[in-house]
Amino acid sequence: MKLATWNVNSLKVRLPQVLDWLAANPVEVLCLQETKQQDADFPQADLLAAGYQSVFSGQKTYNGVAILSRGPLDEVQFGIPGFDDEQKRVIAATINGVRVVCVYVPNGQSVDSDKYQYKLKWLEALRAWLAGELAKYPKLALLGDYNIAPEDSDVYDPKAWEGNVLVSEPERQQFRSLLQLGLRDSFRLFEQAEKSYSWWDYRMMAFRRNRGLRIDHILISEALAAKCRGCIIDRTPRKLERPSDHTPVVAEL
Numbered sequence: 662m663k664l665a666t667w668n669v670n671s672l673k674v675r676l677p678q679v680l681d682w683l684a685a686n687p688v689e690v691l692c693l694q695e696t697k698q699q700d701a702d703f704p705q706a707d708l709l710a711a712g713y714q715s716v717f718s719g720q721k722t723y724n725g726v727a728i729l730s731r732g733p734l735d736e737v738q739f740g741i742p743g744f745d746d747e748q749k750r751v752i753a754a755t756i757n758g759v760r761v762v763c764v765y766v767p768n769g770q771s772v773d774s775d776k777y778q779y780k781l782k783w784l785e786a787l788r789a790w791l792a793g794e795l796a797k798y799p800k801l802a803l804l805g806d807y808n809i810a811p812e813d814s815d816v817y818d819p820k821a822w823e824g825n826v827l828v829s830e831p832e833r834q835q836f837r838s839l840l841q842l843g844l845r846d847s848f849r850l851f852e853q854a855e856k857s858y859s860w861w862d863y864r865m866m867a868f869r870r871n872r873g874l875r876i877d878h879i880l881i882s883e884a885l886a887a888k889c890r891g892c893i894i895d896r897t898p899r900k901l902e903r904p905s906d907h908t909p910v911v912a913e914l
Contacts, residue, residue: 662757662914663688666804666877667898668765668860668907672696672725675905676704678898680711686895687712688911689731690756692763692804695905696725703727718749726752726763726805736760744786751787753794759885759914760798762791764805769826777826780808784835792842795882803844803880806860806907811836811846815875817856827876844880847892847912859894860907868899879912888914 665688669675672693683691691713696703698719708715708729718739719725726749728734734754741751753762764787769780795801809832813819822828840846848857858873867873881889892912899908 662690662759663911664690664692664759664761664802664804664879664914665909665911666692666694666763666806666879667909668694668806668877668905670695670697670905670907672698672704672727673702674903676707678901678904680707682895682898682909683711683713683729686909686911687731690759690761691729691909692761693727693729694725694763694765694806696727697722698725716752716754718752720749724749724765726750726765728752728754728756728761728763730754730756730761732757741783741786741790743790744783746783750783755798758800760794760801762794762801762803762805764803764807766806766808768808769832771826772824772829781831781835784832784838788835788838788842791839791844795842795844799882799884801844801882802885802912803839803878804910805878806876807836807878808876809833809836810874810876811878814855815858817858817872817874822874827874839880843883845883845886845889847879847881847886847889848875848894848910850886850889851892857894859910861899863906877907877910879910881912881914885914890914
């Protein structure tokens with residue numbers, strides 16, 4: 662079973678790329694972030710024609726998450742229960758016995774902003790909810806754009822980014838708190854090449870110069886970690902014309 666995550670930065674723009682990628686990489690599950698589409702505009706029929714059922718939670722212009730699956734999607738959950746939030750950032754479903762949670766973590770803007778405080782509160786609410794989900798579903802995968810580079814090795818220039826949003830210590834502590842629930846970073850279960858990133862700014866030839874961050878993650882429960890056979894970052898879509906600034910991450914169970 663292959664699970665993948667990809668922040669597509671507008672599904673309307675990137676749909677052909679998603680369909681082409683799925684044809685070349687027929688994963689069982691693909692989690693999408695930043696679909697930036699109202700639910701009425703979601704391309705459900707196109708994805709079904711490609712062999713994928715879908716559940717989605719979107720809004721115009723911003724945010725939006727979706728789960729695509731080759732198998733049935735059961736027990737669908739929208740949002741974090743008990744956390745009042747108009748932003749569409751969380752969707753979960755059970756697929757072939759695996760609880761799949763797709764998240765688009767807030768960016769936080771800057772460490773001195775209200776959006777940063779919202780990000781930390783959002784992550785606390787996510788952790789509290791996931792504690793119960795893990796008790797209920799031992800086979801759980803948390804996929805998405807976390808907007809957190811957990812270690813300096815996940816940043817092209819740690820000194821330049823020090824103290825900034827995406828790498829600040831409170832954000833990294835929130836990431837560690839997710840691991841403390843009993844989740845594992847699937848990418849770090851295996852030896853990986855240095856300077857492995859999943860996001861590159863559109864500006865200053867960042868991709869060509871590999872000035873990126875690893876902020877897209879697949880965290881998996883211990884039960885799934887025991888079955889994990891590999892995890893890769895697929896840089897190919899980032900080389901396309903008009904790409905997303907993120908690229909897919911794929912874990913194989």
